[in-house]
Amino acid sequence: MFGYVPLGLAFGVLFAQLDYAWYYATLMGLIVYAGAAQFLAVGLLGAGAGLVEIGLATLLLNARHVFYGLSLAPRFPPRGASRLYLMFGLTDETYALLASRKPPPAVAATRFYLLVTALNQAAWVAGCTLGALLGGALSIDTRGLEFTLTALFVVLVVEQARAIRDPRPFLIALVSGAVALLVVGSEHMLLVALGLAMLLLFLGRRRAYA
Amino acid sequence: MSGPLYLLLAIAVMAAATFATRAASFLLLRSHSRHPLVLHLGRYLPPAAMTLLVMYSLKDVSVLEPPYGLPHWLASAATAAIHLWRRNALLSIAAGTGLFMWLQQSGILG
Incomplete structure (x- = not known):
C-alpha cells in the first residue's frame, strides 16, 4: 500500500524539472490521481503538447481501468458519495488490493473499501508533494529517472503473466505493437495497437467458441 | 504552450479523462457485465x-545506434527478474530504475 510514497516521490522529482510551483504536483495527486498517466504527462507537458493530445493519451493509458470496475461494481455501495469516490480512486494498486483481499468480518465492506482507497491516495499525494519540494530544492542528477514508468509497466506485465498463465494476450500485444510501429510510426502507435489487439482478441474468442 | 493556465487546463483534462475511464464500467457496462465478450x-x-504500454514507453529507443537500447533492455530484464524473485513492486521498480540511471549517467555502455 505504501508503495505509492516512493513512486509519488519519483513523480514529484520529475515534475519539479518542469519549473512549475510544487503545489501543482499536489493538485495532480488530488484530482487526477493516476500514477502512470501523471508520469506520462510530465513528458507531454514538457513538450508543450496540446490539450486534446494530453486528453487522448490519458484516456488510452487508463483504458485498462474500464475493466477494473466490472468485478468490483456489484460489491460497491449502489449510490452516493462513497460510490463516486471509490470509482474515482480505482487505481491499479487499489484495484489489486480490493480484488484480492476480503474485508475483515468485523468491518463493514464499504468502510473497508473507503479506507483502503483513501490511504492509498493519501500516500500518493504525500509522495507527489514531497518529491516536488525535494526536486525543486536539491540539484540531483535525475537523468534516467523517467525509466520509472517503464519499470512500472514491466511489473504490471509480470503480475498479469502470473495471473493469466496464457501467452496469447501477450503475443497478440507484441504483434499489434510491432505492426502499429511499422505502419503508423511511434507517435500514434498506442491507439492503433490497442485497436488491433482488441480486434485480434475478439477474433480469437470467436474461434475458440465456434 | 506553457504557463499556469495551460497546466491547470491540462490537469483538468487529465482528471476528466481518468475519471471517465474509471466510471465507464460502472455506468456503461452495468447492464452488459455478464456478457461473454465483456x-x-x-x-x-x-x-x-500492459504489454503495449511497455512497448509504448520504449518506442523511441534507438536500437540501431550505440548503445543499441542496451540500458533499456538490461534494466527491463532486471526489473522483471527481481519482480519474479521477490514480487515486491516497489523493490523491482526502484532496482530497475536505479540500474538504468547508473547505466545512463556513468555512460558505461557508451
Missing part, C-alpha cells in the same frame, strides 16, 4: 494493454 475482454485486454 468478460473475455475484461480478462485478456489488461495483459495486452
Whole structure:
C-alpha cells in the first residue's frame, strides 16, 4: 500500500524539472490521481503538447481501468458519495488490493473499501508533494529517472503473466505493437495497437467458441 | 504552450479523462457485465494493454545506434527478474530504475 510514497516521490522529482510551483504536483495527486498517466504527462507537458493530445493519451493509458470496475461494481455501495469516490480512486494498486483481499468480518465492506482507497491516495499525494519540494530544492542528477514508468509497466506485465498463465494476450500485444510501429510510426502507435489487439482478441474468442 | 493556465487546463483534462475511464464500467457496462465478450475482454485486454504500454514507453529507443537500447533492455530484464524473485513492486521498480540511471549517467555502455 505504501508503495505509492516512493513512486509519488519519483513523480514529484520529475515534475519539479518542469519549473512549475510544487503545489501543482499536489493538485495532480488530488484530482487526477493516476500514477502512470501523471508520469506520462510530465513528458507531454514538457513538450508543450496540446490539450486534446494530453486528453487522448490519458484516456488510452487508463483504458485498462474500464475493466477494473466490472468485478468490483456489484460489491460497491449502489449510490452516493462513497460510490463516486471509490470509482474515482480505482487505481491499479487499489484495484489489486480490493480484488484480492476480503474485508475483515468485523468491518463493514464499504468502510473497508473507503479506507483502503483513501490511504492509498493519501500516500500518493504525500509522495507527489514531497518529491516536488525535494526536486525543486536539491540539484540531483535525475537523468534516467523517467525509466520509472517503464519499470512500472514491466511489473504490471509480470503480475498479469502470473495471473493469466496464457501467452496469447501477450503475443497478440507484441504483434499489434510491432505492426502499429511499422505502419503508423511511434507517435500514434498506442491507439492503433490497442485497436488491433482488441480486434485480434475478439477474433480469437470467436474461434475458440465456434 | 506553457504557463499556469495551460497546466491547470491540462490537469483538468487529465482528471476528466481518468475519471471517465474509471466510471465507464460502472455506468456503461452495468447492464452488459455478464456478457461473454465483456468478460473475455475484461480478462485478456489488461495483459495486452500492459504489454503495449511497455512497448509504448520504449518506442523511441534507438536500437540501431550505440548503445543499441542496451540500458533499456538490461534494466527491463532486471526489473522483471527481481519482480519474479521477490514480487515486491516497489523493490523491482526502484532496482530497475536505479540500474538504468547508473547505466545512463556513468555512460558505461557508451
